[in-house]
Amino acid sequence: MRVVIVGGGFGGLEVAKHLRKANVEVILVDKRNHHLFQPLLYQVATAGLAATDIAAPIRNVLRRCENCTVLLGEVDGIDVAKKNVHTTAGDVLGYDFLVLAAGATNRYFGHDEWEASAPGLKSLEEALAIRRRVLLAFENAERVATEGGAADAYLTFVIVGGGATGVELAGALSEIASRTMTRNFRHFDPKKARVVLIEGGDRLVSAFAPDLSAHVLEDLRHLGVDVRLKTLAASIDEHGVVLKNGERIESRTVLWAAGVGGVSLAESLGVALDRAGRVPVRPDLTVRDLEDRSVFVIGDLAALEQDGEMLPGVAPVAIQMGRHVAENIEHEIAGEAPKAFRYHDKGSMATIGRSRAIAQIGRVHITGFVAWLVWLFVHVMALVGFRNRVAVLLEWAYAYLTYQRSARIILRQ
């Protein structure tokens, strides 16, 4: 029996690990060689962590899963009838069970032309591209100011989208301008840099309770971030953003944190997807609209309702789904009936910056320094690999003491 897993994120890794002792051959295919700890990706984008701090080679993570072969390759087709997947390199891999754990990508709501001017944040390459843009903006500001020109557009940063990622980016950018860049420039004051966060809804981080949203708003305004609620972008180009109300914000650095959706691979299943490009699944995590029950979809790519609400695209959902699918595959092999998945929400959290965070654990809402310590502890412990945990902890201790960011390096494309 062969299980093919597409994707080495939180969900895919969990499936492989839980099948370690099962009597199956496992092949995990990923288009990248590394597992990525996405919750800290914004810190790579804002020069706080190195790319290698939050990534681990998939094959090394799974080195003790002796029944698992890890292949670097991009799956671009699924043949449900013949039970195989195709890769862009022309490989064809047959399967008895297929687990699609290929995740999400940035979505621009029909405005794909915005992508060039407003990059999103889903991969290390994108994080490094954002880091390059942010650091180049300051470099260009010094160059223009040295010649006596106006550097305002270089010193205006616009973030589109007020979810957790948008809030984390806004907080980090404001810290970079006000603390990290101190004494680094001769012809302008980096404290004058302006961070604008625009959000279409009437509150930030809407996945959290309203009192926590209010807290985040207050924290960001305290940091000097210009937060615009109920505000939508009408157009985005290399000169900045035009809002729906007609206002133009001149900015050379616009970042996209307003939407993600399932990867395009989902289309090759040949079933109807939801609006965000996700695959509707049954409670046992098989594809709802496929008769064949050998294809599972988990993590950000799966669309599943629980108690009337869609499960969110976060790591704990993917991890629990991964474990569940491994168990269901073992059930099926043993001739037992698969079980229905149920997500156990242990809480969620987001950080706004230094000593500022929110955490919602059931009915308990925590804010401020304590929430930040909880956030810090949970994220460090969740990182894959002892080395990464220690490295990130040390980077943060150093940053906390010095206000410096260790990864202020511009790499050329």
Added chain:
Amino acid sequence: MRVVIVGGGFGGLEVAKHLRKANVEVILVDKRNHHLFQPLLYQVATAGLAATDIAAPIRNVLRRCENCTVLLGEVDGIDVAKKNVHTTAGDVLGYDFLVLAAGATNRYFGHDEWEASAPGLKSLEEALAIRRRVLLAFENAERVATEGGAADAYLTFVIVGGGATGVELAGALSEIASRTMTRNFRHFDPKKARVVLIEGGDRLVSAFAPDLSAHVLEDLRHLGVDVRLKTLAASIDEHGVVLKNGERIESRTVLWAAGVGGVSLAESLGVALDRAGRVPVRPDLTVRDLEDRSVFVIGDLAALEQDGEMLPGVAPVAIQMGRHVAENIEHEIAGEAPKAFRYHDKGSMATIGRSRAIAQIGRVHITGFVAWLVWLFVHVMALVGFRNRVAVLLEWAYAYLTYQRSARIILRQ
């Protein structure tokens, strides 16, 4: 009075730092935003260190030099008559004194077509490209072996050039194959990977004494490296290397460590350069063939003999030259005569890998574990920035204990 420094390497930084209290305006221009600690670049290429561990933002290093403006830009022309430099962005910077500290780049001895198949190691981008190639070779070997094909060419690594960089790369690649990759692959044994080091001369690391060369040769052979002395490449392409003796080595990963030379900017001085593209300088470090004594050249870009031998392109030479030029500029401003430069050689060292190194300090030659400890201490202390020192020390301690390499991450181009 304005001093323009081109290049933020060891030499350029030293000039700016030493002019901190001088009554001059300093502008340092570099095409990158970071100072790079080149002696450890091979460790980035072999996944031992993150790019950010050995680089520091130039403007942050010089934040206390209040008379110094740091500009990101690439100087592509020098007008000695008008006393200004041009950048690719169209900026024109006038100077009273110009210090060229723009360093060296890879040279292929008239075989520029080899560059695509055999990348060299002078910048972070090049180091990351080499890391990508090395890691992809192992990934491709697993993919080919899974399908039952022959992976030999993917598992053969050829390094051209047996100087310090070539030796360090060979030692690190052999360690990756024999220790780091353990249990990572299912369809081939990474220990079977072959590392070939080819050197045109009759001994390795010819800048050192013959007994140390012999020691390096023995160490590398002990590690399983196939060292070929008096061997030259006749051609290099994507399939491998053909040697002058007609032998063909099939390899998908050929690395160039056989030669560097001055950057092409030197040509715009309009004077005759030496064979390696370096600028002949007078003992006071001004350009030998320019009447005008306001242009200094230092570091890898300068050609200067001392006691009948050319000064080598190493960090201590650049640092001492930088300090000397700063002093000579101060002398000139004070109406005093410039002084002749003299290099004080404190010794040189190279490492072959874990617990193996050589050091030559005057007449004292050290090898083995003690030399490795000295190498380690000197390199950590020479890194710019407290954070980088601690981070590198911890990475090395971790690697020493676990044989792991923390930066095994493939980033797409």
